[in-house]
Amino acid sequence: MWTYEKRLQFPVKIAQCNPQLAKIIITQYGGPDGELGASLRYLSQRFSMPYAEVKAILTDIGTEELGHLEMIGAIVHQLTRNLSEDEIKKGGFSEYFVDHTLGVYPSTGSGVPFSAGAMAVKGDPITDLVEDMAAEQKARTTYENILRFADDPDVKNPIRFLREREIVHFQRFGEALRIVQDHLDAKNFYAFNPSFDKPMK
Amino acid sequence: MNEMKMLEQKIHSVGFVMFDLRLFLDTHPTDMTAITLFNKTMQKYTALVAEYERMYGPYHKNNDTSGNMWHWVCNPWPWENSANEEDN
Numbered sequence: 001m002w003t004y005e006k007r008l009q010f011p012v013k014i015a016q017c018n019p020q021l022a023k024i025i026i027t028q029y030g031g032p033d034g035e036l037g038a039s040l041r042y043l044s045q046r047f048s049m050p051y052a053e054v055k056a057i058l059t060d061i062g063t064e065e066l067g068h069l070e071m072i073g074a075i076v077h078q079l080t081r082n083l084s085e086d087e088i089k090k091g092g093f094s095e096y097f098v099d100h101t102l103g104v105y106p107s108t109g110s111g112v113p114f115s116a117g118a119m120a121v122k123g124d125p126i127t128d129l130v131e132d133m134a135a136e137q138k139a140r141t142t143y144e145n146i147l148r149f150a151d152d153p154d155v156k157n158p159i160r161f162l163r164e165r166e167i168v169h170f171q172r173f174g175e176a177l178r179i180v181q182d183h184l185d186a187k188n189f190y191a192f193n194p195s196f197d198k199p200m201k
Numbered sequence: 202m203n204e205m206k207m208l209e210q211k212i213h214s215v216g217f218v219m220f221d222l223r224l225f226l227d228t229h230p231t232d233m234t235a236i237t238l239f240n241k242t243m244q245k246y247t248a249l250v251a252e253y254e255r256m257y258g259p260y261h262k263n264n265d266t267s268g269n270m271w272h273w274v275c276n277p278w279p280w281e282n283s284a285n286e287e288d289n
Contacts, residue, residue: 006279013285077281168221
């Protein structure tokens with residue numbers, strides 16, 4: 001069950017519209033390493049996770065990612081609000097505009113709609129956590145690539161915050177993986193899926 | 202920034218410390234240093250919220266019906282520019 005807090009995790013207050021930048025940043029809304037995929041990945045992996053601490057971290061990070069999704073949506077919305085038809089044309093925003101007007105639609109930077117194909121739920125704690133660590137690194141790289149194109153501090157500050165959270169999450173998932181490995185013992189030395197193959201007691 | 206906004210921002214930053222400690226505690230559930238820090242931070246948070254409510258009314262607006270109005274519907278919503286403070 002979830003409740004909604006009526007605020008952003010980190011403030012987004014952008015004075016200057018910039019449709020070119022919005023087109024790039026939207027990939028963190030619905031792209032392969034975006035926040036929607038991140039949230040869905042962690043929240044879905046919880047069901048086959050046998051260890052309490054790891055269930056907790058997947059729940060809490062999966063929830064935080066929804067807050068990040070909202071922040072990215074706010075950035076895209078504020079970068080494109082009140083655009084004139086001329087600004088849309090000049091900003092290279094016509095292709096997006098013709099399909100979604102100024103709505104925020106989960107897609108990649110190149111306009112491909114969100115796909116669960118970019119994430120995995122393998123049902124094996126080690127496999128899933130290694131995927132999660134890679135996912136946090138991929139999101140960090142994406143935020144660093146976004147920062148190459150962003151000059152406006154109104155945009156850079158929330159993006160930097162999100163980049164830092166990827167690093168914290170990577171650290172926590174690394175610890176979660178260690179917790180899973182600590183549960184492996186002489187009876188499961190070769191790390192067969194501890195969620196499915198129950199080693200003999 | 203006015204005093205109410207400053208206090209709001211203080212509550213947000215102390216709340217964020219608690220939030221981040223929560224992730225740390227998920228993977229270190231018996232770390233006494235972190236537990237002590239969490240408890241201290243929570244006390245600070247509770248005190249700040251109490252101070253806010255004494256001065257400005259309900260902090261969590263979810264069930265605010267003052268003035269015979271369901272305040273949850275009021276603008277601005279968080280993704281709007283005007284909901285976010287400038288000095289951050």
